[in-house]
Amino acid sequence: MGDKIILGIDPGTIIMGYGVLRVADNKPLLETMGVLKLNKFDDHYLRLEHIFDRVSQLIDAYCPESLAIEAPFFGKNVQSMLKLGRAQGVAIAAALHRNVPIYEYAPLKIKMAITGNGQASKEQVSGMLQRMLHIADENMLPQLDATDGLAAAFCHYLNTNRPKLEKSYSSWKDFIAKNPGKVRTE
Numbered sequence: 001m002g003d004k005i006i007l008g009i010d011p012g013t014i015i016m017g018y019g020v021l022r023v024a025d026n027k028p029l030l031e032t033m034g035v036l037k038l039n040k041f042d043d044h045y046l047r048l049e050h051i052f053d054r055v056s057q058l059i060d061a062y063c064p065e066s067l068a069i070e071a072p073f074f075g076k077n078v079q080s081m082l083k084l085g086r087a088q089g090v091a092i093a094a095a096l097h098r099n100v101p102i103y104e105y106a107p108l109k110i111k112m113a114i115t116g117n118g119q120a121s122k123e124q125v126s127g128m129l130q131r132m133l134h135i136a137d138e139n140m141l142p143q144l145d146a147t148d149g150l151a152a153a154f155c156h157y158l159n160t161n162r163p164k165l166e167k168s169y170s171s172w173k174d175f176i177a178k179n180p181g182k183v184r185t186e
Contacts, residue, residue, distance in 0.1 A: 004022070004065050005020060005023075005063060005065055006065065006156050007020055007059065007066070008020070008021065008067075008150055008152035008156065009069045009070070010145050010148035010149040010151075010152060011051070011070065013044065013084060013086075015035050015038065015143060016054070016087065016091070016145065017033070017147070017149035017150075018035070018055075019146060019149040019150025019152070020033065023161070026161060030135055030139075032062075033147065035145050036050065044083065047087070048086055048087065051091055052093065052094045055090075055091045056094045059095065059098045059100055060098070064100055066103055067102045068105060069105075069152060070104075070105060070106075070152050071105060073107050103156050103159075105159075109155065110125075111125055113158050113159070114154060122148060126144050129154060133154075
């Protein structure tokens, strides 16, 4: 079985973060990460075009098996949410255009998967990814949007590479009942 590639995107209208994760022998490895700086474009539609082009280029370069993207979150500024939704939609459209399956993950779920805390800071997520993927200090980017994109990819890896249990259990009581020889009760 060959390597599996996951492209992770943290969409944004000023900075879009991305990370590419290679899974070899069920072990996740950093392929690349980076940011797309969009503040040089005054026109919002040019930013969207640039997002589409760059996501398409990443797909063509790395041939990901899937795209993991941070899902929309609810904020107080409606205009910001609309712009972010457009950026997400354009990134998704680029993946659809290249027949890459899309998986959306809520920010809370991504943080929980990486750190065990759904309220973790961007710095905590970045630090945990650096440790788990053994990323050298010099390969870490100052923009946390890059590690946010990588976090989406890593979250997808964790959600699709869990070991399959031979049996399923609905509770600890159910586990004990189905495994009488493995559990001591006193």
